[in-house]
Amino acid sequence: LYFPCCSSSSSSVPIMLPSENSSPRKTFKKLRNSFHLIKSQVGFHHCKWFFLIILIQVTFILFLAGTSPPAIPLPHQHQHQHQQISKPQKQSIHQQKQSKDQVQISKPQKQRIHQKKQSKDQLQILQDSKPKNKYQKQSKNQLQNMPKKDQQKQLVHDECESGRVYVYDLPTKFNKDLLNNCHDLDPWSSRCNAVSNGGLGPKATGLDSIVPENLRSAWYWTDMYSAEVIYHERILNHKCRTLNPQNATAFYIPFYAGFAIGKILWFTTAKERDRPSELMLEWVKDQPYWNQNHGSDHFLMLGRLTWAFRRKTDADSDWGTSFLRMPLMKNVLRLSIEKNPWDDLEVSVPYPTAFHPQFETEIKEWQDLVRSSNRSSHFCFVGAVRKKIKNDFREVLMNYCKNETGSCKIVDCSVTHCYDGAPAILEAFLDSDFCLQPKGDGFTRRSMFDCMMAGSIPVYFWEGSFKTQYEWHLPSPSEDYSVYMDHTDVRNDTNIIRKVLDKFTKDDVRKMREILIDAMPKYLYARSNQGLGSSNDAFDIAIDEVLKRFKQQREQKQKQILEETRKDEKSIE
Template sequence: MSEHSSTSDLHSLRKPKNISPRNTLYYSTRVFFYKCSLLLLTLLFQAVILDFIFRAPSKSVSSLRHDLQVKASQLESQKCEYGMVYVYELPPMFNQELLDNCRDLDPWHSRCNAISNHGLGPKVTGLSGVPENLVSAWYWTDMFAGEVIYHARILKHKCRTTEPGLATAFYIPFYAGLAVAKYLFTNYTAKQRDWHCERLLNWVQDQPPWRRSNGSDHFIMLGRMTWDFRRSRDEDWGSSFVHMPLMKRVLRLGVERDPWDQLEISVPYPTGFHPKSKSEIDQWMNFVHNHKRTSLFAFVGAKRNVKGDFRTILQDQCYNESSSCRVVDCSGTRCYDGTSEILEAFLASDFCLQPRGDAFTRRSTFDCMLAGSIPVFFWKRSIYRQYEWFLGNKSEKFSVFIDRKDVRKGMSIRKVLEGYSRDEVRKMREKIISLIPKFVYSISDEEGSPKDGFDLAIDGVLKRFLEQKGKKNGKDEI
C-alpha cells in the first residue's frame, strides 16, 4: 500500500462522508462502553485508596513522618563534606549507669567531680594569673574524661544522623575507660576486667549496621591509654578489649595510641580550658603570646620510689638550677584535683620538661603547650607518631628532644636549652600558639569558630571511612 493511499484511508476514518444510521449506532455503542470502562476503573482506584486510608491510617502517617525525617537528614548531609555519623543508643549499663555509680569507679577516690558537667568537671575557682574575663572558661577537667566529653559533643554534632542508612560512620558511646579503671589497680580477675567489654561486643554484634560491615565502619573513643586495653595474658595488666576478635576492624580514638596499630588514632588529652566562643580563644592566644616569662624551664611532677627514677633526676636538676627552673612538686595527691600552680609555672617558663608518665604520653604536655611553653621530650614515643591530626608530623617545629641517656650521664638540661636563640624560641612558641585551637575542647557551637580537637577527630574519622568506602568500590579518589 502506498503512502498516499494510507493517508487517505486515515482521513476517511476521521471524517466519514456517508454517515448511515447503522454507522451511528456502532459509534454510539463504542463511546458508551468506553465511558463505562473509564468510570469502572475510576471507582476501583478510589476504592483501593479509601481502603488503604481507612484500614491502615497509622502506617500511612508513620511512613510520611519517616520520609520527612529522611529528607531532612539528606538535606543536612549536604552540609557535611565527609558524610554523617550515627550514634548508637546503648543499654545504660555501658555509659549512663557508670556515671550514676561514679563513687564506685575508683577504689580510692570518688570520680563524681571528674565526670560532672558532661566530662568537663567542676568550674575552676581561685585561678590566679588568668584574665578575669576568661576564668569562666576554665574547669578542673580530668585527664581521663574524654569518653564522656566526646559522647556529649557528638550528640549535638551537625553531622549526626538518626537514620543508619545515611551514615558513613557509626559511633559506639561505651565508656570503656571508666568501666575498666575500677579493676586495674587491685586484685581483680581477668574475667572481671573484661566483663563490660565482652557484654558490649555481644550487644553491638546483633545490630544491623554491624552485621552489614562487621564493624569496619564503626569507631569508639577510649579515654585511657591503649596499654590499659591490651592485655595478652590473664596475669598481665589491664583489659583485653583491643585484642577481642570483634574489635579487629573497629577504629579507636584514644589519648595515646600504639604507633604500629593502624586502627588507632591518638587524640589530645583534655585540658582545663574550654572556650565558649572564638573571641575567648583569640583572647587566650593573645594573652599567652604577650605573657612575661621569668624562668628558662619548668618541671611539674612527682618523684617515684623506683630505682633510677628519671623524674627524680629531672626534679633534682631543677632544684639545683633554681634560678632558671621552676618546680611544682605533685607528690601525694597535691595535684590530683588540679592546682593553679601548674598553669602559673608553665606561663612563666620558656620550656617545660615532659618525661614519660604512666605511659609514654602525658596530659601535662597539653597543659604546657596551652600556656605557650615549649615541651622538652626525652622519649621519642612521647610525641613520635602521636597526635598528627592535631599537631602535624613535624614535632621539631614546636618541641625539643633530649636523649634521656645523656641526661642520666650528667648532661645539663639548662645548658642545652640556653643554646636556643631568642628567635628560635619565638618561632617555636608562635607555632605552639597557632596549634591551641586544634587541641582544646571547646563548648562553642558559634558559627565561624575554628575547629577544635573534637571537630578534627570526627572529621578525620568520617574522611577515613569515606575513603575506605571509595577504595572498596574500586575508586581511586573520593
C-alpha cells in the first residue's frame, strides 16, 4: 500500500505486503521491517495535518446535525401550525366520546356553553359592536396612504362613527295626515302656513330695508312649534340614515305629538287627548327593534313645550296629555324646545327662528352684518302684556321701558303681529345691545333665539330660562354672553335693570356679542336637506349627540354582558 498523505516531502516509500506463499514468521518480520522503515521515512507533521482535517470534518458534520431545520415557507407554515393546533382538537373529540366522568371541559367550551344561554338581543349587540370597516381604527395619517376608493369609504364611515339612525315608517295618521288636514290643527285658525315649506313656513316679506337683497331668500316666517316637521324632513335625508334597522344605533319615531295634541287641547276630555299617543305607542311596541332594548335606543321630537305632555291626573280639567308619563315612554329619549330640568331623558333644542340659510356664505354675510350693525338703543323689550295673569311680569317690563324711552325700544305685540315673526322685531334686536327676556309659555321663549340671532345680548330673569337648557347648542358658561337678574329684585325696583346694564363697557358688550355671532350656526336651522357643509346647524348637532349618547349606552351594555360572562365562566370552573 502507498500512503501519499503521509509521505515526506523528500521521498515516498512503497510498502510491500507479504505474498500468500510466505511463511508466517517471515511475513511478520517483513511487516515489522516495513513499519520501521515507514517510521524512519515519514515526517510526523504530515500525518498531524491529515488527522486534523479528519477531525474538522467530523466536527462540521456534528454541527450540522445539531442545528434547527430550514424555515418553513409561509403558506406551509400556516398549514404546519394548523396541524399542530388540530391535535388538541382531535384530543377534545376523543375526550367527548369518553364517559361523562372522564370528560374535561376546556375554557373555550365553557364560553360556548355560556353564549348559548345569552339572549338573542345580547348576541345581536355583541355582533353589532364588531368593526364593520377594515380601516375603522386607523388614524388620519394612515387614511392618506389608502387608495382613493378606500379613502372615500373611510370618510363616509368617519362621518357616522357614532352609528346610524333608522326612521320608522309610521302610519300616516300620526304625521302626514295631520299636515294634509292643516286647517283643523287649531280650533281658531288655519295652520297651513305654519307647516308649509317643510315646516319653515311662508317666505318672509317686508325686510327690504333691514336685510340685504342677496340674503332675503333665507328668511321665513317660521312658526315656533314647527320643529317636528323640520326634524322629520331633515332626518329623511341625513347622511347617517340607514334603511336597514339591523345597522341602526338609534330609532327615530316621526310622531307629530305637538300637532296631534294642538287640535284637541281645548274642549276635550283627558281620555280624548291621550288617544293619539296611545295609538302610536301600541303600533311602536309591536316592532321587533322596540322590544330589543325596550325603547331605550328610540327618540322623538316634541314641537311643543314639555309641560303640554305631562298631565298628572285623569281629570278633564287638567292641562295637556299624559304622553310622557305613559309606561311605554319611560325609556324613550325626547328632544324638546324646552326640557324638564329634572328629567334625564329630555334634551332641549333651539326654537326655530326666521333665518334659514342654505349655504355657509349666507351665514358669514349675516354674521358680518350683525357685527357691523349700528345700535342706537341700550336695550329693548318685545312682547305683550297678559291681562289674564295677575301681576304679570311682562307688564312690569313694559311699563319700565315706556319710562325709559331714551334707552329702551319697545315692540308691543298686542299691536304688532309677532307670532311668526315681523320686520319690527328683527329691527329692534339689530338696533339694541341688550334684549329683555321674561318667561314665555314656559321658562323659555322663542324670542331668546331671535334676539341672539340679531347679536343682541339676552337678559334673563329666571334661572330656568338658561340653566340646563340648550346645553348641546349654546356656549358655556352662559355669563359670557348673557345677563341674569332675579325677577323678584326687579319687581321691587325696576331701576336695577339700567344699573346692571350700565356696568358693561362697550368692549364688554363687543366681546359678548362676538361669542353669540361665532355660535350662530349652532342655534339656527338650515333650509338645505344636506345641512351647511362644514358647519353643523342645530339639527346636525342634535342628531350627532343622540347617536353619541346611544353608542355610549350600547358600549356600557356590552361591557356589562362581558363582565357577566366572565363571572359565569368562573362559576363553571
